[in-house]
Amino acid sequence: MASSQQHSLSKVPPYAEYQGIRFPTAIVQEESLDAMKTFEIRDDDVVIVSYPKSGINWMFEVVRKILGGKIEENSLPIGPEFWPPEKQQPSYIQLLETPSPRLMITHLQHQMAPPGLTAPVNKVKAIVILRNPKDVCVSSYYFHQKSPIHKTPESWAVRNKDFLAGKMPFGDYFDHVLGWWQMKDDPHFLFVKYEDMKKNFHSSVKTIAAFLEKELTDEHLALILNSCSLESMRKTLAESGTWRKDVVRKGMVGDWKNHFSAEESARFDQKYRERMAGTGLEFDFE
Numbered sequence: 001m002a003s004s005q006q007h008s009l010s011k012v013p014p015y016a017e018y019q020g021i022r023f024p025t026a027i028v029q030e031e032s033l034d035a036m037k038t039f040e041i042r043d044d045d046v047v048i049v050s051y052p053k054s055g056i057n058w059m060f061e062v063v064r065k066i067l068g069g070k071i072e073e074n075s076l077p078i079g080p081e082f083w084p085p086e087k088q089q090p091s092y093i094q095l096l097e098t099p100s101p102r103l104m105i106t107h108l109q110h111q112m113a114p115p116g117l118t119a120p121v122n123k124v125k126a127i128v129i130l131r132n133p134k135d136v137c138v139s140s141y142y143f144h145q146k147s148p149i150h151k152t153p154e155s156w157a158v159r160n161k162d163f164l165a166g167k168m169p170f171g172d173y174f175d176h177v178l179g180w181w182q183m184k185d186d187p188h189f190l191f192v193k194y195e196d197m198k199k200n201f202h203s204s205v206k207t208i209a210a211f212l213e214k215e216l217t218d219e220h221l222a223l224i225l226n227s228c229s230l231e232s233m234r235k236t237l238a239e240s241g242t243w244r245k246d247v248v249r250k251g252m253v254g255d256w257k258n259h260f261s262a263e264e265s266a267r268f269d270q271k272y273r274e275r276m277a278g279t280g281l282e283f284d285f286e
């Protein structure tokens with residue numbers, strides 16, 4: 001991966017590799033990835049982690065509304081590895097200058113994350129949002145057709161194969177999920193599945209608030225449930241005038257059934273069994 005201070009969207013190739021992982025060069029630069037090795041995580045940081053298209057924006061809205069105050073007022077989903085083209089400086093520098101408490105997101109794999117996030121002595125609170133790979137694959141297929149930072153998939157069949165082969169921005173889905181799953185017994189980590197949020201949003205929000213040590217009044221809870229519903233978020237993000245305008249699409253579990261052939265599904269199932277066997281990690285696919 002070549003480092004570049006000039007990274008207007010039209011001039012860069014869509015992806016470059018860093019330590020064997022593909023990154024969208026329009027928003028992730030080598031300098032930022034290098035900086036992750038020493039980027040300081042603070043004890044009172046809250047970090048949301050996900051593989052792309054797993055619901056990180058949904059989780060971000062929920063968490064910022066639970067935390068309230070300055071975090072709710074000021075926060076945009078900023079990842080320390082990002083360098084949005086419209087910004088003069090990389091996000092990690094902006095985050096260094098951000099007063100505590102900070103709320104940030106990351107799509108980095110476990111081994112590339114700032115060491116303070118995964119160290120045994122960490123005090124940070126990290127929430128990992130996970131989603132079944134079939135729906136993630138479909139979500140990426142549509143998002144990458146719209147997003148200027150991604151290559152438009154050649155076809156559904158190619159996207160399906162590339163996803164299983166791990167040829168995706170931010171790397172292989174299974175590597176990503178299994179890397180972070182190593183933290184499952186760490187009390188500073190909370191793992192939440194997209195499918196569980198869909199099934200019982202009310203209890204998911206309460207679990208997340210308890211993890212963040214925030215008491216929610218009934219009124220506050222109702223406000224979160226309402227403002228983070230699929231339709232509310234569709235409206236607010238569509239009006240955001242940012243890349244987030246295309247984030248909310250169907251927002252359902254099982255859309256893969258409208259896209260996968262029987263053969264594609266069987267290939268996914270086999271890969272899933274191979275990679276997930278013995279991890280105890282299971283998803284609802286329906």
Ligand SMILES: Nc1ncnc2c1ncn2[C@@H]1O[C@H](COP(=O)(O)OS(=O)(=O)O)[C@@H](OP(=O)(O)O)[C@H]1O
Pocket residue numbers: 050051052053054055056057058135138139140142143228229230231233247248249250251252255
């Ligand atoms: N409120 C709410 N409820 C349910 N689902 C929601 C919500 N907000 C976002 N979404 C769905 O999350 C998918 C986008 O994931 P990410 O936010 O991780 O995308 S990104 O990686 O930041 O581009 C994308 O999934 P798909 O609809 O399957 O494409 C969004 O629709």
